[in-house]
Structures are given as C-alpha cells and as structure tokens.
Amino acid sequence: MKMYSRFFVVPALIAGLQAASAGDITGKVTLNGNPPPDQVNDLIKADPNCGPLHKDVVKIQFYVVDANKGLKDTIITLKGVAGKSTGEAAPAVVLDQTGCIYTPTILALQTGQKLVVKNPDPVMHTVHPAPNPDSGNKEVNKSQMPNGPDISFTFANPERFLKIKCDVHPWMLSWVTVVDNPYFAITGADGSFKIANVPPGKYTIEATHRKASGGKPVTKEIEVTAAGATADFSLDGPKAQ
Numbered sequence: 001m002k003m004y005s006r007f008f009v010v011p012a013l014i015a016g017l018q019a020a021s022a023g024d025i026t027g028k029v030t031l032n033g034n035p036p037p038d039q040v041n042d043l044i045k046a047d048p049n050c051g052p053l054h055k056d057v058v059k060i061q062f063y064v065v066d067a068n069k070g071l072k073d074t075i076i077t078l079k080g081v082a083g084k085s086t087g088e089a090a091p092a093v094v095l096d097q098t099g100c101i102y103t104p105t106i107l108a109l110q111t112g113q114k115l116v117v118k119n120p121d122p123v124m125h126t127v128h129p130a131p132n133p134d135s136g137n138k139e140v141n142k143s144q145m146p147n148g149p150d151i152s153f154t155f156a157n158p159e160r161f162l163k164i165k166c167d168v169h170p171w172m173l174s175w176v177t178v179v180d181n182p183y184f185a186i187t188g189a190d191g192s193f194k195i196a197n198v199p200p201g202k203y204t205i206e207a208t209h210r211k212a213s214g215g216k217p218v219t220k221e222i223e224v225t226a227a228g229a230t231a232d233f234s235l236d237g238p239k240a241q
Helices: 002-019 042-046
Strands: 023-032 075-079 093-097 106-110 115-117 127-132 142-144 151-153 159-165 173-179 183-187 190-196 202-210 218-224 231-236
Touching: 002 023, 023 075, 023 218, 075 173, 075 190, 093 106, 127 151, 183 190, 218 231
Parallel strands: 023 231, 093 115, 106 173
Antiparallel strands: 023 190, 075 183, 075 202, 115 151, 127 142, 127 159, 159 173, 202 218
16 A cells, blocks of 8 residues: 555656746836827617717727826737647636626636626627637537527637627627647736746747737747746737838
C-alpha cells in the first residue's frame, strides 16, 4: 500500500509545482490617434417601441477610450498555449438586451462555454448568431418574447468577432470572439487587461479590436515565468480624412 501511495503523490507534486510556476500576463492597450465622434443612433430614436425606453440620446461607439487613450473592448489572446477549453465547466457568459441594445457589445468565451441571452425589455427580439461560414459554427435564429425565458448558445469552433444580431431591430449588434482555451481577456475602460495563471513558456500574444488597426491582430512575443509577463499595445485609430 505504501508503494502505491508514492506513485499517486509524485504526479500531485508535479502538478502543484507547475501550478506554482504559472504567472499572470498584464498590460494595457492604447489608441494611437484620435477616435472619430460617436454617431447618433437615429434608428432607435425613431422606433415607436424602443425610442421611449431612452431619455437621453443613444450613440453608437466604435471606439471607447479614456482620458489617457486606453482602449476598451480589445480582445487579448495567446497563440501556442497548451491549455484546452474548459467548455461546459466555465461560468456562463451573459448577453443582455436592455432598451433594445445588446450589452455588452463585445464578448469573449471558450468553445463549448454557454452564452446566456436575457430579454428584460418590454418588446420582442430575435437572437441571431451569424458566424463566418468558414468557421464551422452553426447559424441559429431564435425569437425571445418580452421578459421571456433566457436563451442559451454554445459555439464549437474558434472564431473572431462572430456577429449576433436582432432581425427585428437592425441596429442591435454584438460580437463574440470564441477561443479554444481559457487564456484570454477583454480590456477594461482604461485599456488594461490581465490573463491569470498562464503556464510558463514562450507565446505570441495578440491584441485585436474590431475597428482599430483595421481590425487586424497586433502581435508580440513574450515569455511567461513565475513572475509573470507584461505586454502593452498601441493600436492605430482611423486615418484622418
């Protein structure tokens, strides 16, 4: 019995050492240049059902930056990471529909991880994920009644900025990035991000914004140690006309 217990202890020690050597990747994404002015959403204002749900003017924001040009809603991912998607075990990601607007506009989740869509609005919506045809993800379109039950979706394959739309209200759009591992992040209001407990090693880290730098990934090479790693990015804003 003592011999068997030894064999069980050794893998546990190795796993513990590997976990202990994992590090956090932190950084910040800033916008190089000036964002364009926000556009007024005239469609929602003119809608007889959705317009009255807003007291203030509703604007469309393609770039959200703070006073220091920290860029919100940038997707940070890793290439070459060995971790696999935790799928169904991961907490559900929630997409809300409030005042005929998808909130948040930019999301990220893992393959197999549940996306839960809520509708507290007093109007009907359709929830229509429209993936890239080459991704292998399935296109679905479901109606959701006012204050109706939640609707859940999962996506089997990685995809960058999978579009979700409402066919009743054409201005309602959200984009979901699907990754096949748990090592990703979305920048916050100040442009900062953190990817926790990354296994030690060398990686390519990517920062992708739906509009900045033409929507193309900006990459860096990093090495993660027990002390972690830092990766800052500067993404280009729209060219002046």
